[in-house]
Structure formats: C-alpha cells, structure tokens
Amino acid sequence: MSASVDIKQFTALEQRVDALVTQLQQLVPPLANSGKSNDKGARPAFLPRGTRFSLSLTPETLPSTPDISLPGSQDVLAPDDGIAVTDRPSAQVATRILDIIQRYGHNAASSEEAWPGKIKFMPLVEAYVSKHEPVQMVLPAFPFKSPNRKDKTLGSLPDLGEELALMHLNGLCESITEVYEHGAKVVITSDGLVYNDVMGIDDSEVWDYSTAIRDIIRAKELHHVSALRIVDLLGHSNTENLSKEEYLTHAGCYRRELVAKYAPAGSSALEAVRSDKDTCMTYRGYIKFLTKDLMYSPLAQQTQDQRNPKKRYKDAIENLAYQMISRGKAFAAAIEAKCNNFVRLSIHPSTGQAKLSIPLIPPPKGAHLMTPWHSSVAVGLDGSFRTVHAEDVRDTHDLIYRDGRPYHFREKSELYDFGQTEVEFEHLYPCGLVIRPVVESGERPSFRALDSKKLRKLTEHQSPVVLRGFADTTDREQFVGKAYELGEVLPWTFGILQEVKDAKRSDKQGNNVTSSEAMPMHFDGMFKFVARTDEEGNELKDEQGNVIKYQKPPKFQYFTSVATAPKGTGYTLFAASRLFFKYLPAPYTVERLEAVKWRMDNDGFWDAKIRDLPLVVRHPKTNAPCMRWHEPWPASKTKFSTCVVTIENDSQDIVQLVDQLIYDRRVCLRFTWEQGDILFSDNTAMLHTRTAFTDDSDRELWRIHFD
Numbered sequence: 001m002s003a004s005v006d007i008k009q010f011t012a013l014e015q016r017v018d019a020l021v022t023q024l025q026q027l028v029p030p031l032a033n034s035g036k037s038n039d040k041g042a043r044p045a046f047l048p049r050g051t052r053f054s055l056s057l058t059p060e061t062l063p064s065t066p067d068i069s070l071p072g073s074q075d076v077l078a079p080d081d082g083i084a085v086t087d088r089p090s091a092q093v094a095t096r097i098l099d100i101i102q103r104y105g106h107n108a109a110s111s112e113e114a115w116p117g118k119i120k121f122m123p124l125v126e127a128y129v130s131k132h133e134p135v136q137m138v139l140p141a142f143p144f145k146s147p148n149r150k151d152k153t154l155g156s157l158p159d160l161g162e163e164l165a166l167m168h169l170n171g172l173c174e175s176i177t178e179v180y181e182h183g184a185k186v187v188i189t190s191d192g193l194v195y196n197d198v199m200g201i202d203d204s205e206v207w208d209y210s211t212a213i214r215d216i217i218r219a220k221e222l223h224h225v226s227a228l229r230i231v232d233l234l235g236h237s238n239t240e241n242l243s244k245e246e247y248l249t250h251a252g253c254y255r256r257e258l259v260a261k262y263a264p265a266g267s268s269a270l271e272a273v274r275s276d277k278d279t280c281m282t283y284r285g286y287i288k289f290l291t292k293d294l295m296y297s298p299l300a301q302q303t304q305d306q307r308n309p310k311k312r313y314k315d316a317i318e319n320l321a322y323q324m325i326s327r328g329k330a331f332a333a334a335i336e337a338k339c340n341n342f343v344r345l346s347i348h349p350s351t352g353q354a355k356l357s358i359p360l361i362p363p364p365k366g367a368h369l370m371t372p373w374h375s376s377v378a379v380g381l382d383g384s385f386r387t388v389h390a391e392d393v394r395d396t397h398d399l400i401y402r403d404g405r406p407y408h409f410r411e412k413s414e415l416y417d418f419g420q421t422e423v424e425f426e427h428l429y430p431c432g433l434v435i436r437p438v439v440e441s442g443e444r445p446s447f448r449a450l451d452s453k454k455l456r457k458l459t460e461h462q463s464p465v466v467l468r469g470f471a472d473t474t475d476r477e478q479f480v481g482k483a484y485e486l487g488e489v490l491p492w493t494f495g496i497l498q499e500v501k502d503a504k505r506s507d508k509q510g511n512n513v514t515s516s517e518a519m520p521m522h523f524d525g526m527f528k529f530v531a532r533t534d535e536e537g538n539e540l541k542d543e544q545g546n547v548i549k550y551q552k553p554p555k556f557q558y559f560t561s562v563a564t565a566p567k568g569t570g571y572t573l574f575a576a577s578r579l580f581f582k583y584l585p586a587p588y589t590v591e592r593l594e595a596v597k598w599r600m601d602n603d604g605f606w607d608a609k610i611r612d613l614p615l616v617v618r619h620p621k622t623n624a625p626c627m628r629w630h631e632p633w634p635a636s637k638t639k640f641s642t643c644v645v646t647i648e649n650d651s652q653d654i655v656q657l658v659d660q661l662i663y664d665r666r667v668c669l670r671f672t673w674e675q676g677d678i679l680f681s682d683n684t685a686m687l688h689t690r691t692a693f694t695d696d697s698d699r700e701l702w703r704i705h706f707d
Contacts, residue, residue: 097129097176097179101358102118116353121356128182134183135180135185137185137343139186139346140332141189142373143194147296150390150391151391154408157212158372159372160402160407160427161371161372162213162372164360164361164377165360168666169225169358169360170225172358172665173186185225187227189233189331193230194331199290199297200299203251204244209373214227233335262330269329272329281348281350285349289374345357361377380411383431383432383462384578422437423437431578431669432669433458433462444470447482450467459556459682460619461622464669465679465681466678470676474562479678479704480704498704499700500701500703502697512638516692516697520637521687521688523629523687524705525553527608527610529549530549532548555683556680556706556707558679560676560678561675561700562701563698571670572671574671575662575688577624577626578624585657588654588657590616595650599648602641615654615658627658673701
C-alpha cells in the first residue's frame with residue numbers, strides 16, 4: 001500500500017513534473033497544445049490543473065524507465081523502449097559500471113539496503129552507454145597542501161600521496177574500460193583558488209601545486225585523468241596557454257567572478273548545514289581539518305591574544321568553515337554548468353544522493369580517511385600505503401627524499417641497507433618495489449653485489465621486487481649463480497632454468513607458458529606433487545598401496561628479462577593476497593574462504609584432475625592469509641590446456657568473486673618489463689599471469705624457482 005505525499009512533497013514533485021513536461025514539449029512539439037503556445041509559466045494544456053496523484057517516494061514505485069525523477073535527482077531521460085531496465089543491455093552495462101564505482105567508494109561493505117548512488121546515477125550512466133560515449137566523471141579536489149607543514153604534510157608540492165591518488169583514479173577508469181569499451185574519464189576541478197585566501201595560502205603556491213599535479217598525470221601516462229582550473233570553469237578562452245604571471249595577475253578577479261556569477265541568490269550556509277546531510281558532513285570535515293591546518297597560522301596567533309583563546313579559535317574556525325561552504329556552493333554551481341551531466345564524485349563522505357564518495361588512498365578498515373594534501377604517506381615494511389600526520393611517524397619511519405625534496409615516510413628497517421652498494425627505492429602502485437643503483441659516474445654495480453638474504457626477505461614482504469639498472473643481469477652464469485645464494489634451487493624435467501619465450505607451437509599438447517598467448521591467473525607449481533615420506537625417508541602409501549603425494553609449489557620465482565615485448569603487450573600481472581583481503585567485500589570473510597575447497601579439471605599439456613584444494617593457505621613466514629587459485633580457462637581463450645574450476649563445499653559465486661578481485665586494479669600490478677630487469681616474487685603471497693604479445697615478438701624471460 002503506497003503512502004500519500006504530504007503537501008510540501010507533492011508541491012515540489014508537481015513542480016518537477018511541470019519542468020519535465022515543458023522539456024517534453026520542446027522535444028515533441030505535436031504533443032503540446034496542438035501548436036498553441038502557453039503563456040510563460042502556464043501549465044501545459046495536456047496536463048490539466050487539478051490533476052492529483054497518490055505516490056510513494058520509494059525506488060520500488062518508480063517506473064522502470066525513469067521518466068519522472070525523485071525531487072533533487074538528475075533529469076536524464078532513458079529510452080522508453082518497453083524493456084525492463086534490468087533486461088536492457090545499456091542498463092546492464094551501466095549497472096556494472098556503477099558496481100565498480102561502488103567498490104571504489106565508501107559503500108563497498110554496505111548493508112543489504114539499496115545503494116542510493118545507484119538509483120540516483122543509473123539514468124545518467126546509462127545515457128552515456130546508450131550514446132556509446134565515455135562515462136564522464138568530475139571530482140573537485142587537489143587544492144594545495146595543508147599549511148601545517150610541521151605536523152601534517154611534508155611541503156607545498158605534491159608527493160607520493162598525490163601520485164598514488166591519481167593512479168587510483170586512473171585505475172578506476174581502467175576498470176570501467178574492462179566492462180565498457182568506451183571507458184570513462186575523470187576530470188579534476190582544482191578548488192585551490194576557491195579557498196586559499198581565507199586560509200592564508202599564496203596564489204603562487206596554488207599555481208605551483210596544480211601545475212605539478214598536471215606533471216604527474218603526464219609523467220605517469222594517466223590517460224583517463226585530466227585537470228581544470230577555476231579559469232576553465234569560468235569559460236575564459238585559451239586557458240591551456242595561461243602563464244603563471246597572467247594567472248597571478250588575475251587570481252583575485254577569478255575568485256570574485258566565480259562568486260558573482262555562480263553564488264546562489266539568498267543561500268545561507270548555516271541553513272544548508274542544518275538542512276542538508278551531505279553539506280553537514282562536509283562542514284564537519286572542514287572543522288576537523290581546519291582546526292589542525294591553522295594551528296600555527298596568523299589566525300591562531302591572533303586568538304591567543306584574546307580572552308578565552310580556545311573558544312575564540314573555535315569560533316574563528318567555524319566562521320571559516322561557513323565561508324568555505326558558501327564559496328563551495330558557487331564552485332559546485334560552476335562545475336555543474338561546465339560539467340553538466342557528469343557523474344559527481346567527492347572526497348567527502350556522502351549519502352550517495354547527490355555525489356559519490358571516493359577515497360583517494362583507501363585506508364585500512366576502521367581507519368580515518370585522509371586526503372593526500374592533508375597528510376603524508378607512510379609506507380610499511382609490507383609495502384602498504386597509509387595516510388598519516390607527519391608528527392605521528394617521525395620516530396618510527398625514515399623520511400625519504402625524491403629530487404631533493406621530502407616525498408614520503410618509510411618504516412625503518414635494516415632490509416633497505418645494502419652496505420657499500422648505494423641504492424634507491426621506488427614503491428609501485430598497488431604493490432611492488434623497484435631497486436636501482438645510485439650511479440654518479442663510472443660503471444654500474446653488478447646485481448650480484450646485493451645481499452641475497454635481504455632480497456629474499458624484502459620479497460616476502462613487498463613482492464614483486466625488481467632490480468633495474470644493474471649490470472650482469474642477462475649473463476646466464478651470473479644469473480644461475482645468484483639463484484644458489486638465494487635459496488634451494490628447484491629442478492624441473494627441463495633443468496633448473498626455463499627460457500620463457502614463444503616456442504611457435506599451436507597444437508593442443510603445447511605448453512601455454514612457452515607461447516605468446518595470455519595465460520590464466522595462477523601460482524607456479526600447481527601440478528608439482530612429491531611423495532610424502534616418513535622420518536627415515538621412506539615413501540608413505542595408502543591402503544591401496546598408492547604412494548601418498550602432496551602439492552609442493554616453489555616458494556619463490558626468480559626472473560630476468562632478456563628481451564621485451566612491444567609496448568602495451570606482454571605485461572606480467574601480479575595479484576597480492578594482502579590487497580585481495582583488504583578489499584574483500586561483505587559478506588565474504590577470511591574465515592569463510594579459508595574453509596573453501598575447490599577442484600580443477602585440465603586437459604592438454606596440463607592434463608590433470610585435482611581435488612580438495614584449499615582456496616586459502618597461511619604464509620610460512622608472516623602467517624598472512626594467501627590465495628591459492630587457478631583461473632578457469634575455457635577453449636575460447638586458448639588453443640592449449642583448458643581448465644574448469646568447481647567450488648566443492650560453498651557457493652559457485654566464489655569463482656566469480658575471486659576472478660573479479662584478483663584483476664582489480666587496487667589488487668593487481670600490471671608490470672611492464674624493461675630489458676635487463678631482475679624480478680623476485682613470493683609464489684605464496686602472489687598470484688600471477690601474463691597478457692598476450694605478438695607472435696613475431698622476441699620477448700624472452702629466464703626463470704628459476706627456489707625455496
């Protein structure tokens with residue numbers, strides 16, 4: 001039974017219907033009054049005044065084609081083709097796109113209630129899909145660094161935090177591209193010039209910061225991300241050639257023009273905070289960061305000279321927050337005018353009714369969200385990234401510099417000390433570590449000079465570990481010799497070293513490892529079984545007299561890159577179990593997956609039927625849960641071995657869950673080889689695969705396994 005709308009709700013809805021009908025009249029003139037125009041503001045003749053409805057404002061009562069929007073929602077018309085939304089191909093694609101945005105947002109572990117964001121933005125996203133256009137998203141963000149450079153941030157320019165955040169946004173778009181061929185774009189609208197003057201930040205600092213953001217986008221080849229300044233939103237021409245001098249000359253004018261042109265008439269920041277939940281959450285966020293941002297500012301000093309300085313400072317911060325809300329309304333209106341019908345993203349918590357919240361550097365579960373411009377990044381020994389206040393980690397972490405300026409913190413450890421061989425480290429997104437020699441002049445050091453025990457331990461924590469720029473990396477004798485320093489080298493039928501290159505075979509019995517095909521995600525040693533023995537080394541047998549065998553995968557992989565594939569092909573992908581479980585969605589848990597058993601049926605070169613396989617094992621050194629998986633691989637993907645996977649004691653939905661999450665760009669590194677790279681990977685902590693490369697490519701890796 002539907003509930004009747006009260007008079008205020010009805011009046012608002014009636015006004016929305018009037019506006020919608022007016023739009024329909026413009027689109028389809030014959031329907032409107034038989035060619036007779038109404039006076040301005042008059043009601044369309046075919047919807048007589050006095051018409052009344054009894055409506056229930058719930059998603060279930062909306063028509064499948066949303067020709068009437070809820071009050072406050074976007075007026076986007078989906079095609080009325082008589083097909084239910086869930087059956088319409090464009091709606092199915094839009095649903096998958098919004099599912100990805102939801103996973104990246106604050107709602108990944110939400111309750112069973114419908115996510116408001118999907119209801120709100122479904123018509124908008126489906127409109128892009130129907131027109132075969134990239135889904136356009138807009139994010140107001142990346143203003144300037146917090147002025148509190150003592151307790152919070154490392155300086156005035158972007159650092160590892162902004163770098164990670166931009167790659168995270170690009171990864172969101174790349175994930176959408178995997179389900180929708182036209183992909184997605186994120187436009188960053190920098191709000192630095194909106195607020196910097198009230199916070200005591202110089203206009204030149206805003207320019208330098210936003211310019212450095214653009215430099216990162218170009219250097220990292222983040223093709224799905226772009227950036228706009230306020231001057232772009234105002235519609236000024238030739239802004240791509242805007243100089244710093246011109247920008248600084250007119251910065252104050254840009255601010256005044258923004259407010260004059262877009263500030264809502266008669267709007268009250270106080271009333272907005274009281275009446276709108278999203279605005280209230282934003283206001284509270286402002287209060288929180290302003291209190292710490294301005295601790296050492298002239299504003300804070302002024303309040304110290306007054307009676308009751310704590311209250312005076314609190315009042316001043318609240319006043320600033322209201323000013324920012326007011327200017328934010330003008331800024332939002334400018335974004336809406338410039339980026340009309342874009343999916344609105346936000347760094348602030350949101351209900352999903354008007355904008356979709358996206359954490360730029362997702363925190364550990366239960367930790368507070370911080371943006372990179374209000375924090376510093378601390379890299380853990382396990383390779384994890386955390387946003388922190390600088391004051392909280394100075395004693396436990398080393399401050400790491402890049403290009404002569406502080407870039408991030410790194411957990412203190414002797415594993416980063418390679419003695420006389422001076423090296424530098426680069427942390428990859430979302431996982432992995434590159435080690436390079438620091439060479440001022442002269443010859444490059446040999447990779448053999450690096451401490452093997454430290455390399456092994458770093459690999460257990462931060463796989464994959466890459467040595468780049470060292471000498472002797474493609475010398476077979478040196479490569480094999482290092483393997484024996486790293487651990488117990490494991491032989492195979494072909495010997496200890498496999499040349500991983502295209503063998504030019506195409507028959508069913510060929511090995512997909514030595515082909516140019518893409519491969520399924522897996523761990524090495526899937527089919528390696530050894531006999532179980534007693535204390536004296538005798539093989540144990542079952543009641544039927546069969547030798548009892550158990551699966552014994554190698555602990556580590558060790559590669560060198562002899563020749564690379566053409567750019568954009570032949571990637572090696574590494575999925576980190578640590579990140580898999582970080583982003584594991586509800587209702588799934590580590591405990592549930594640890595109980596899961598699965599089986600696989602292979603044909604061809606890997607002809608085998610293996611049962612009772614654990615989905616999760618514990619790491620022998622860290623005790624962290626680690627995925628054990630072989631991706632299903634049908635004949636449509638290969639001319640070699642196929643693989644069928646079945647969950648033995650739980651839902652088959654787990655197959656789809658695992659396959660989606662192991663390729664999630666927050667979990668999976670897409671690694672591009674350079675000739676001469678040495679790479680170590682922990683075969684327990686990581687799954688891996690390879691993308692296809694061209695048949696005529698000379699791509700060649702050498703691989704050795706060791707324990």
